[in-house]
Amino acid sequence: QGMAVRGIAYDKNISRISLSDVEDKPGILSSVFTALAEENIDVDIIVQSGVSKNGVADFSFSVSDDDVDKALKVIENLRSNLVIGDVTTERGLVKVSIVGAGMVSTPGVAAQMFDIIARQGVNIKMVSTSEIKISCVIEADHLTEVILALHSEYGLDADKNAFVGG
Amino acid sequence: QGMAVRGIAYDKNISRISLSDVEDKPGILSSVFTALAEENIDVDIIVQSGVSKNGVADFSFSVSDDDVDKALKVIENLRSNLVIGDVTTERGLVKVSIVGAGMVSTPGVAAQMFDIIARQGVNIKMVSTSEIKISCVIEADHLTEVILALHSEYGLDADKNAFVGG
Ligand SMILES: C[C@@H](O)[C@H](N)C(=O)O
Numbered sequence: 079q080g081m082a083v084r085g086i087a088y089d090k091n092i093s094r095i096s097l098s099d100v101e102d103k104p105g106i107l108s109s110v111f112t113a114l115a116e117e118n119i120d121v122d123i124i125v126q127s128g129v130s131k132n133g134v135a136d137f138s139f140s141v142s143d144d145d146v147d148k149a150l151k152v153i154e155n156l157r158s159n160l161v162i163g164d165v166t167t168e169r170g171l172v173k174v175s176i177v178g179a180g181m182v183s184t185p186g187v188a189a190q191m192f193d194i195i196a197r198q199g200v201n202i203k204m205v206s207t208s209e210i211k212i213s214c215v216i217e218a219d220h221l222t223e224v225i226l227a228l229h230s231e232y233g234l235d236a237d238k239n240a241f242v243g244g
Numbered sequence: 245q246g247m248a249v250r251g252i253a254y255d256k257n258i259s260r261i262s263l264s265d266v267e268d269k270p271g272i273l274s275s276v277f278t279a280l281a282e283e284n285i286d287v288d289i290i291v292q293s294g295v296s297k298n299g300v301a302d303f304s305f306s307v308s309d310d311d312v313d314k315a316l317k318v319i320e321n322l323r324s325n326l327v328i329g330d331v332t333t334e335r336g337l338v339k340v341s342i343v344g345a346g347m348v349s350t351p352g353v354a355a356q357m358f359d360i361i362a363r364q365g366v367n368i369k370m371v372s373t374s375e376i377k378i379s380c381v382i383e384a385d386h387l388t389e390v391i392l393a394l395h396s397e398y399g400l401d402a403d404k405n406a407f408v409g410g
Pocket residue numbers: 100101102103104105106107108126135136137366367368369
């Protein structure tokens with residue numbers, strides 16, 4: 079049948095934290111995210127691409143800018159127990175999402191969102207998807223033009239609550 | 245307040261395709277996923293962690309096992325136009341998801357899922373998350389014990405439609 083993009087959501091003040099070259103064995107994700115939860119750090123998206131080489135893998139997650147220092151401390155404290163390679167951080171990001179339904183079974187929905195963003199000359203840094211929500215993380219200074227382009231291309235009215243700001 | 249895990253879903257016969265060292269500039273995702281859509285290939289999750297080094301980045305996506313060869317052809321045909329480093333494929337996977345609500349604002353929901361899976365000795369290969377769905381891709385031969393452990397830990401009855409099989 080096909081899907082309709084019903085709305086556009088965004089979250090501001092987001093930072094990415096990436097762990098590279100972590101030991102690719104059961105329990106690593108569990109240890110990291112349990113430790114973050116114990117410090118009451120809200121984690122938004124978690125992405126792991128699945129590339130695994132020489133027994134190590136990478137994964138990333140996003141937190142609000144305010145929680146970065148706390149999250150980095152938590153991770154550093156884990157180094158005595160876990161093999162963690164590089165930890166990199168990128169601040170000043172925003173997450174833009176299209177919200178709809180049946181997006182998996184409709185080829186091209188994600189492609190269209192990526193195309194709209196690319197035509198604004200904006201680089202996509204992180205991607206996380208589900209059937210009802212496709213999220214792209216971009217630099218904060220491009221938020222407005224991307225939001226306007228998305229609402230325009232999808233025919234959504236800005237004044238009809240099509241936007242859900244985070 | 246917190247969230248309740250309302251159900252567990254799974255998708256079988258999944259393969260991962262990863263593109264490593266692609267040029268990290270606007271339009272790459274758009275080109276790849278438009279080309280896949282033009283061949284009517286259903287893409288399920290798309291994940292990009294955001295790590296970018298020396299102007300190159302990685303991203304992965306999942307397709308059904310049946311679509312792998314077709315998808316790989318599409319990508320190879322793009323090499324004349326795009327800088328694509330390594331393309332790796334992993335077949336024989338399944339996606340397991342917990343479905344609920346408000347999962348972002350409840351620290352520890354993802355950690356708990358990761359922990360349940362880890363305690364089965366199962367390695368998590370890909371992760372993609374949203375507020376209402378947290379998905380982990382694992383090897384197919386561990387599906388049953390993971391599904392049983394998840395339903396047991398979350399107190400869901402297998403016979404009350406708590407499972408949604410894909
Ligand atoms: C790398 C990390 O995802 C590991 N495979 C785990 O299951 O925890």
